[in-house]
Amino acid sequence: MSEPQDSHQVPTPSLWPIGFAIGVACILVGLVVSVPVLVVGALIALVFGFLWVRDVLKGHPVTSAEPAPEEAPRAATVGDVDASVDRATFLSLATIGIGGLIGAGLTLPVLGFAVLPSFDGEGVATKDVNLGPITNFPEGEYVIATFLDDPDQGEVSRRTAFIRNNGPTDAGVPSFTAIYSRCVHLGCPVQPNGPIDEEAKKEVNGVELRPVLAASFGCPCHGGLYNSEGNRQAGPPVRSLDRFEFSIVNGDLVLGRTFSVGNVEGTGANARIAKYYKAYPGVHVDGVERFLYPIPTPGSTGN
Amino acid sequence: MAKTARRKQLEAAALYPLDWVEERSGLVGYTKWFLFRKVPHDISWAQTLGAAALTAFIAQVLTGVILAMYYKPDPANAYPSVVNITEDVTLGWLVRGMHKWGASVFIILLFFHMARTFLFGAYKYPRELNWIIGVLLLVSGMLEGFTGYLLPWDQTAYWATVVGINLNATAPFLGPFLAQFLQGGLNIGPDTLPKFYSLHMLLIPGLIFALIGLHLYLVVRLGVTSPPWSETAAGREREETGAREGLIRDPAVEGGEV
Numbered sequence: 001m002s003e004p005q006d007s008h009q010v011p012t013p014s015l016w017p018i019g020f021a022i023g024v025a026c027i028l029v030g031l032v033v034s035v036p037v038l039v040v041g042a043l044i045a046l047v048f049g050f051l052w053v054r055d056v057l058k059g060h061p062v063t064s065a066e067p068a069p070e071e072a073p074r075a076a077t078v079g080d081v082d083a084s085v086d087r088a089t090f091l092s093l094a095t096i097g098i099g100g101l102i103g104a105g106l107t108l109p110v111l112g113f114a115v116l117p118s119f120d121g122e123g124v125a126t127k128d129v130n131l132g133p134i135t136n137f138p139e140g141e142y143v144i145a146t147f148l149d150d151p152d153q154g155e156v157s158r159r160t161a162f163i164r165n166n167g168p169t170d171a172g173v174p175s176f177t178a179i180y181s182r183c184v185h186l187g188c189p190v191q192p193n194g195p196i197d198e199e200a201k202k203e204v205n206g207v208e209l210r211p212v213l214a215a216s217f218g219c220p221c222h223g224g225l226y227n228s229e230g231n232r233q234a235g236p237p238v239r240s241l242d243r244f245e246f247s248i249v250n251g252d253l254v255l256g257r258t259f260s261v262g263n264v265e266g267t268g269a270n271a272r273i274a275k276y277y278k279a280y281p282g283v284h285v286d287g288v289e290r291f292l293y294p295i296p297t298p299g300s301t302g303n
Numbered sequence: 304m305a306k307t308a309r310r311k312q313l314e315a316a317a318l319y320p321l322d323w324v325e326e327r328s329g330l331v332g333y334t335k336w337f338l339f340r341k342v343p344h345d346i347s348w349a350q351t352l353g354a355a356a357l358t359a360f361i362a363q364v365l366t367g368v369i370l371a372m373y374y375k376p377d378p379a380n381a382y383p384s385v386v387n388i389t390e391d392v393t394l395g396w397l398v399r400g401m402h403k404w405g406a407s408v409f410i411i412l413l414f415f416h417m418a419r420t421f422l423f424g425a426y427k428y429p430r431e432l433n434w435i436i437g438v439l440l441l442v443s444g445m446l447e448g449f450t451g452y453l454l455p456w457d458q459t460a461y462w463a464t465v466v467g468i469n470l471n472a473t474a475p476f477l478g479p480f481l482a483q484f485l486q487g488g489l490n491i492g493p494d495t496l497p498k499f500y501s502l503h504m505l506l507i508p509g510l511i512f513a514l515i516g517l518h519l520y521l522v523v524r525l526g527v528t529s530p531p532w533s534e535t536a537a538g539r540e541r542e543e544t545g546a547r548e549g550l551i552r553d554p555a556v557e558g559g560e561v
Contacts, residue, residue: 045500115484116496117494118483118486118487118488119480119483119484150492152380152490153379153493154378154379155382155458156378156382156456156457156461156500157492158458182465185472186466186468186469187462187465187469188461188462188465188466202462221466240504279479280469280472280473280478280479280482280488281469281472281473282470282472282473282478283472283473283478283479283518292476293475293476293478293479296479297477297479297480297482297483298483299483299488299489300479
């Protein structure tokens with residue numbers, strides 16, 4: 001094969017691979033989300049894959065224009081008759097094609113297996129934590145509650161919440177402020193700024209309760225400062241401290257999942273809390289900067 | 304006379320296996336090409352920092368492989384197994400200490416090696432590609448540090464990883480997804496530890512091995528640079544490094560056409 005002919009073998013740019021890729025993406029999304037998306041993705045991938053392969057095979061009329069001289073004495077084969085692709089080109093294309101198929105067959109499931117389970121809904125099931133009778137929480141005062149979020153994991157799942165009994169709301173419903181200690185800058189544990197009453201320490205079903213006179217919360221890592229409602233006052237945090245959902249079951253205070261807070265207006269029982277889906281520390285949930293994080297990660301939607 | 308003949312006989316006997324291997328593989332020649340190279344006469348200890356970093360990496364591989372025999376990468380057993388290695392297994396405290404402190408030694412040596420290369424101008428033509436590979440090696444080394452830090456599975460490990468992952472999460476658009484991928488879910492949990500373990504001892508070391516291979520190949524191919532104050536190098540014609548042999552696009556011909 002002579003040199004100039006090589007240049008004809010470069011495939012022309014085509015849109016079919018893009019469609020094929022979209023189809024594969026739909027398949028991967030469908031694996032997680034729903035079967036119909038999977039089927040649609042498979043159809044798209046098949047159609048575009050077929051068009052792509054047809055395009056690639058059609059785009060190589062290599063020897064039709066001027067057959068190479070050394071090929072002339074060779075006996076005609078089936079390949080010469082019904083296709084314009086010669087044997088060497090066909091073999092190399094077939095090798096690349098089959099190799100690509102095998103490669104994709106190996107790589108795609110492995111890649112999907114590596115990436116997708118992290119986004120498959122709730123990776124770690126959050127368990128409700130019972131903090132004991134609400135009578136352990138004096139009105140208008142913060143209590144540091146430390147507990148195991150998931151006893152199966154042991155000490156590494158120890159979490160801290162700052163709980164304040166706000167007394168009943170105007171409607172007569174008990175109200176609590178349950179702040180999660182994780183700083184919304186980068187996730188260091190936030191400390192209450194005030195003396196801890198170690199003598200009044202209580203242990204209730206493995207939950208440690210220590211009253212504290214805290215009017216603000218500070219982060220030891222980079223100096224983030226929050227007021228008593230968890231609103232940012234100074235430092236690098238981008239929003240207010242996250243909170244726990246809570247419920248009262250048989251007179252016990254039970255913490256549920258955490259959610260993110262944009263801003264808190266007012267105080268205590270009458271506070272208006274701008275509640276958002278759980279977001280990572282450092283991620284803006286309101287303001288102009290929220291457009292930098294347009295898609296909440298799967299699982300943060302609080303389903 | 305007799306002694307010389309005997310000596311020749313001995314040499315032949317000693318060299319025979321090497322010749323046998325060489326004739327069938329060419330490996331002896333490649334090893335000579337790799338090890339017995341000409342270097343500038345005015346190089347110093349500064350040029351040994353790369354080899355020192357390589358040695359530190361090999362030490363990490365050796366100690367890491369042995370530690371993996373005693374470490375248990377699941378949330379319930381990880382911390383107890385680290386305690387067991389440190390306190391009960393014979394010489395475990397030493398090997399774990401070598402791995403822990405050796406990690407810092409490796410990173411520090413990488414930075415010294417990088418500083419030497421930068422200050423000596425050894426990243427310039429034709430060695431730019433090797434600088435790029437070196438930067439990738441630095442990133443891989445730091446990823447090793449990040450993933451390895453979680454493995455003791457204590458509070459230090461947990462919070463350091465929390466902050467590290469949340470740093471990634473602050474990147475716009477894809478940051479939260481990257482963080483969730485690293486965590487293997489919404490929180491650092493049972494899936495995070497084995498994931499970091501796998502990255503730490505399989506994927507990233509494999510990457511580092513491959514990059515070191517490329518790095519060394521380029522070092523041997525392009526040779527060692529003289530220091531910038533070298534007088535012999537200053538007035539000398541550029542030595543033929545072989546770098547421009549076999550260029551796909553012949554610069555001389557293209558220059559002629561213009």
